[in-house]
Amino acid sequence: MDRGDVMAILEVKNLKTYFDINNTLYPAVDDISFSLEKGETLAIIGESGSGKSVTALSIMGLVNEPGKIIQGEIIFESKDLLQLKERELQNIRGNKISMIYQDPMMTLNPFNKVGDQIEEALLIHKKADKKTSKKAAIGLIKAVGISEAENRYSHFPNQFSGGMRQRLMIAMAIACNPQILIADEPTTALDVTIQSEILELIKDLKHKNNMSIILNTHDLGVVAEMADSVIVMYCGKIMEKSSIKNIFDNPLNPYTISLMNCIPRIDDRKKKLKSIEGYVPHPTDYGIGCRFFDRCDKVMEICKLEMPELIEKNPDHFVRCFLYT
Amino acid sequence: MIEVINLKKEFHIKSPVLRVSQGSVKAVNGVNFRIEKGKTLGLVGESGSGKSTTGRLLLRLLQPTEGKIILEGRDISSIGNKEFRHLRRDLQMVFQNPYSSLDSKMTIEDILIQPLQLHNIVHPLQYKEEVNRLLDMVGLSKKDGNKFPHEFSGGQRQRIGIARALSTRPKFVVMDEPVSSLDVSVQSQILNLVIDLQEELDLSYLFIAHDLSVIRHVSDYVAVMYLGKIVEQGKADRIFDSPKHPYTQALMSASPVPDLNKKKDRIRLKGEIPGALNIPTGCTFHDRCDFRMDICDKIEPEATYLYDNREISCHLYNGEETI
Amino acid sequence: MRKNKEVFKGLQRLIIPQIVMLIFILILVVVLTGIPQNFNISSYNGVTTSNMTFGEVKASILNNFKILFNGEAFSTMIQGETAWELLIRTSKKSMTILLFGTLLSLLIGIPKGILDSRKSNTSGTVKLLQSLIPLSLPDVFTIGLMQFLAMYLYTNSIKIFGIGLLPFMGDETIYHSIYPIMAISILPAAYISRITAQTIEEGFSKPYILAARGKGCSRRDIIINHLFKSILFNILSGFTMIIGIIFSSLIIIERLFSFRGLGFYLLYFYTTDLIDPYEAGVGFTLFIVSLAIVYYSILVIVNVLKDTVIPMKENG
Numbered sequence: 001m002d003r004g005d006v007m008a009i010l011e012v013k014n015l016k017t018y019f020d021i022n023n024t025l026y027p028a029v030d031d032i033s034f035s036l037e038k039g040e041t042l043a044i045i046g047e048s049g050s051g052k053s054v055t056a057l058s059i060m061g062l063v064n065e066p067g068k069i070i071q072g073e074i075i076f077e078s079k080d081l082l083q084l085k086e087r088e089l090q091n092i093r094g095n096k097i098s099m100i101y102q103d104p105m106m107t108l109n110p111f112n113k114v115g116d117q118i119e120e121a122l123l124i125h126k127k128a129d130k131k132t133s134k135k136a137a138i139g140l141i142k143a144v145g146i147s148e149a150e151n152r153y154s155h156f157p158n159q160f161s162g163g164m165r166q167r168l169m170i171a172m173a174i175a176c177n178p179q180i181l182i183a184d185e186p187t188t189a190l191d192v193t194i195q196s197e198i199l200e201l202i203k204d205l206k207h208k209n210n211m212s213i214i215l216n217t218h219d220l221g222v223v224a225e226m227a228d229s230v231i232v233m234y235c236g237k238i239m240e241k242s243s244i245k246n247i248f249d250n251p252l253n254p255y256t257i258s259l260m261n262c263i264p265r266i267d268d269r270k271k272k273l274k275s276i277e278g279y280v281p282h283p284t285d286y287g288i289g290c291r292f293f294d295r296c297d298k299v300m301e302i303c304k305l306e307m308p309e310l311i312e313k314n315p316d317h318f319v320r321c322f323l324y325t
Numbered sequence: 326m327i328e329v330i331n332l333k334k335e336f337h338i339k340s341p342v343l344r345v346s347q348g349s350v351k352a353v354n355g356v357n358f359r360i361e362k363g364k365t366l367g368l369v370g371e372s373g374s375g376k377s378t379t380g381r382l383l384l385r386l387l388q389p390t391e392g393k394i395i396l397e398g399r400d401i402s403s404i405g406n407k408e409f410r411h412l413r414r415d416l417q418m419v420f421q422n423p424y425s426s427l428d429s430k431m432t433i434e435d436i437l438i439q440p441l442q443l444h445n446i447v448h449p450l451q452y453k454e455e456v457n458r459l460l461d462m463v464g465l466s467k468k469d470g471n472k473f474p475h476e477f478s479g480g481q482r483q484r485i486g487i488a489r490a491l492s493t494r495p496k497f498v499v500m501d502e503p504v505s506s507l508d509v510s511v512q513s514q515i516l517n518l519v520i521d522l523q524e525e526l527d528l529s530y531l532f533i534a535h536d537l538s539v540i541r542h543v544s545d546y547v548a549v550m551y552l553g554k555i556v557e558q559g560k561a562d563r564i565f566d567s568p569k570h571p572y573t574q575a576l577m578s579a580s581p582v583p584d585l586n587k588k589k590d591r592i593r594l595k596g597e598i599p600g601a602l603n604i605p606t607g608c609t610f611h612d613r614c615d616f617r618m619d620i621c622d623k624i625e626p627e628a629t630y631l632y633d634n635r636e637i638s639c640h641l642y643n644g645e646e647t648i
Numbered sequence: 649m650r651k652n653k654e655v656f657k658g659l660q661r662l663i664i665p666q667i668v669m670l671i672f673i674l675i676l677v678v679v680l681t682g683i684p685q686n687f688n689i690s691s692y693n694g695v696t697t698s699n700m701t702f703g704e705v706k707a708s709i710l711n712n713f714k715i716l717f718n719g720e721a722f723s724t725m726i727q728g729e730t731a732w733e734l735l736i737r738t739s740k741k742s743m744t745i746l747l748f749g750t751l752l753s754l755l756i757g758i759p760k761g762i763l764d765s766r767k768s769n770t771s772g773t774v775k776l777l778q779s780l781i782p783l784s785l786p787d788v789f790t791i792g793l794m795q796f797l798a799m800y801l802y803t804n805s806i807k808i809f810g811i812g813l814l815p816f817m818g819d820e821t822i823y824h825s826i827y828p829i830m831a832i833s834i835l836p837a838a839y840i841s842r843i844t845a846q847t848i849e850e851g852f853s854k855p856y857i858l859a860a861r862g863k864g865c866s867r868r869d870i871i872i873n874h875l876f877k878s879i880l881f882n883i884l885s886g887f888t889m890i891i892g893i894i895f896s897s898l899i900i901i902e903r904l905f906s907f908r909g910l911g912f913y914l915l916y917f918y919t920t921d922l923i924d925p926y927e928a929g930v931g932f933t934l935f936i937v938s939l940a941i942v943y944y945s946i947l948v949i950v951n952v953l954k955d956t957v958i959p960m961k962e963n964g
Contacts, residue, residue: 221581
């Protein structure tokens with residue numbers, strides 16, 4: 001896919017989101033840049049502390065104290081989202097850019113009927129008025145595969161299972177037909193059989209509505225199924241960025257390679273997993289060099305002293321590692 | 326070495342304010358399996374399957390409603406609590422959540438000494454030495470003994486949890502989703518550790534998880550649970566290479582594989598896992614099964630043994646008995 | 649059929665202990681009010697004496713029970729009317745203050761709480777002081793201050809916009825209720841505004857509020873659509889405390905503003921020499937018992953309301 005020709009619908013440039021703890025700033029997202037093409041599914045792979053959730057929240061403008069976006073541009077529809085006022089951001093959230101979250105049990109209001117919660121998205125953005133919103137909401141509930149939509153419209157979230165709640169969350173998110181859907185670990189809290197259903201649903205909706213998707217996950221299997229392009233993040237930095245084919249066929253960054261080697265496979269029982277030694281460092285312990293240096297099996301002297309740059313090793317394949325400079 | 330016969334556990338649900346009985350949940354509904362010394366049985370299932378409850382029943386953290394648990398030839402399901410306490414040194418558990426299963430007010434040393442004290446494992450003068458030995462065994466250092474749980478990461482805390490379980494020199498350990506809340510890069514460390522320890526100490530494991538690839542990696546035998554029953558069990562390799570029960574097949578096909586070349590025809594299950602109070606009649610899986618026959622919603626299938634020593638509960642295989 | 653029986657049993661289990669508790673409290677109240685008013689114990693040189701024998705006190709207490717049960721208490725004449733008539737008349741007066749006072753406190757408290765919860769530049773300490781000061785000063789002080797203000801406005805003929813001169817004591821007309829209503833609402837309003845502000849602040853840290861913001865909800869949308877039930881629930885939960893404040897303020901307010909309702913007469917019966925001690929005693933007993941019953945019933949109703957009407961089903 002020649003990225004030069006296709007329109008980028010979202011461009012993130014040098015985004016830095018830091019957390020202010022006791023008057024010191026710690027990086028959660030540390031100078032990342034990427035672009036999302038129209039109709040593309042971009043997967044961001046990362047473990048805890050990688051910064052993928054904070055990236056999603058930064059794009060939505062939902063970063064709460066003590067987090068602060070201290071630098072960067074997020075260009076959407078020719079405007080920098082980071083410069084917009086709250087009122088303008090509210091117009092975009094849920095309308096042009098929507099988000100679904102990891103835990104559907106916690107992200108639906110347990111005290112309100114689900115129908116009301118879906119209608120809210122429509123009413124706030126004036127996609128329907130009081131009379132037509134109920135019908136539209138029922139239609140959305142049907143569209144995400146929940147049967148008996150007319151009845152279930154007036155139920156409360158606790159009357160639904162986890163998988164159904166996630167479907168409702170998706171209904172809320174696509175209510176206004178957004179151009180971008182950000183999915184933050186949407187299936188991590190769900191059972192495996194339900195997970196596959198949700199992923200299929202997201203794929204269907206993507207095709208129907210021509211949505212672009214940013215998918216946060218730590219599951220390489222999910223990535224293989226859903227993604228067109230991939231970003232690998234570690235401790236707030238992009239370690240590798242490319243198309244999905246390149247990442248799987250020719251992973252360059254040692255972190256990416258180790259990650260792929262250390263997951264158990266259902267289709268092949270290995271004798272021993274090649275595990276990654278050590279632990280993900282805490283932001284307060286970041287050094288000046290590469291943040292993966294103490295766990296890397298290809299570590300060199302320079303890795304501890306300097307942070308490598310993100311370079312384009314092959315066409316459209318970016319990697320941050322001294323092995324390649 | 327440990328055997329479970331027709332194990333059942335029923336919970337009675339009452340409404341919150343007025344305590345009106347709302348029915349009962351058969352969380353575990355007639356489970357049979359056997360684990361030999363030094364082997365791992367992987368128990369896999371989704372929510373509502375009853376796998377966690379089964380683990381707790383084995384350790385008598387819950388009382389079985391019915392059924393027998395036989396440990397090394399001795400029926401331990403109905404002995405009194407006092408007597409059972411002595412057995413607790415042989416039966417241990419590693420919990421899922423490394424953040425809540427360690428007392429945050431105790432140092433690591435205290436946490437590890439407590440079981441040593443309770444069961445008189447070694448002489449008090451040797452506590453320190455024993456703690457160091459345990460820490461070393463799970464890959465931590467002596468200096469960690471004086472620290473508190475919050476000073477450690479999730480993976481390290483899970484190691485402490487394992488050390489605690491092993492402090493009583495048990496014969497049998499139940500691992501309840503020990504790696505589910507850990508980062509991917511750390512999961513592999515803990516899995517390797519768990520396997521190494523099994524070899525070293527000749528332990529038997531009941532390994533409970535919902536992640537099939539993890540189960541495949543650690544288990545010698547596998548049992549697949551659905552709504553309180555085991556639908557298929559047998560040697561891990563056989564089950565994974567050719568699953569026969571429709572639910573097992575669906576489960577396998579639903580697990581995403583990190584490989585671009587393996588495009589699967591996903592088996593899509595109809596409907597959702599039914600709520601605990603609405604368990605279907607006959608075969609509990611019949612309302613979601615693609616191969617459903619008339620008999621399936623009326624009669625519960627019995628467990629049958631197939632030619633490759635696996636046990637399966639499905640009407641499709643009723644006539645294929647062997648042995 | 650079985651379900652109904654079980655629901656009935658459940659309700660029994662809930663309500664019977666409450667009723668038993670109420671009866672116990674009433675018995676205690678009647679015993680206490682049955683002790684004669686001029687009963688005295690004095691201690692001199694290590695010797696303790698009382699001016700009545702235990703038998704006399706016991707007789708007085710038992711008499712108290714007797715007159716309550718056989719209705720004599722209600723028909724005792726006090727200053728020209730029966731005790732029962734007096735009770736009804738004063739209750740009506742007090743009810744206006746109680747009812748409108750509660751309403752006013754909600755009307756002031758909730759918006760103030762919403763305003764307070766904004767992350768504005770006013771420091772947290774100032775906001776805290778705003779609600780804590782009325783709560784920490786003695787009620788008498790706050791209300792007395794209010795009456796001084798009222799007196800000042802009246803004696804200097806400063807008219808209140810639209811209503812004219814407001815009287816600062818007495819109870820003849822509707823206008824006389826205005827200051828008492830305002831006074832009784834101050835403290836509860838402070839509580840309610842704290843509860844509201846806290847609920848909102850807590851609410852904003854909940855994941856589903858983050859999801860609502862992700863939908864594009866403004867702060868106003870969130871408070872109205874998502875947090876209102878929680879606010880009401882928490883206020884109802886705090887009602888036990890609030891009712892206590894309201895009832896105790898009632899007595900002080902009626903006394904200071906010479907508003908002759910329940911609270912006024914309660915104090916009056918106890919302190920005055922103008923009524924025959926026996927009649928005063930009967931009146932006092934009657935009023936306190938009614939007050940206890942009303943107070944307790946309101947509490948029970950609020951609790952039942954809180955648990956059943958506002959569906960609070962968290963993770964099912």
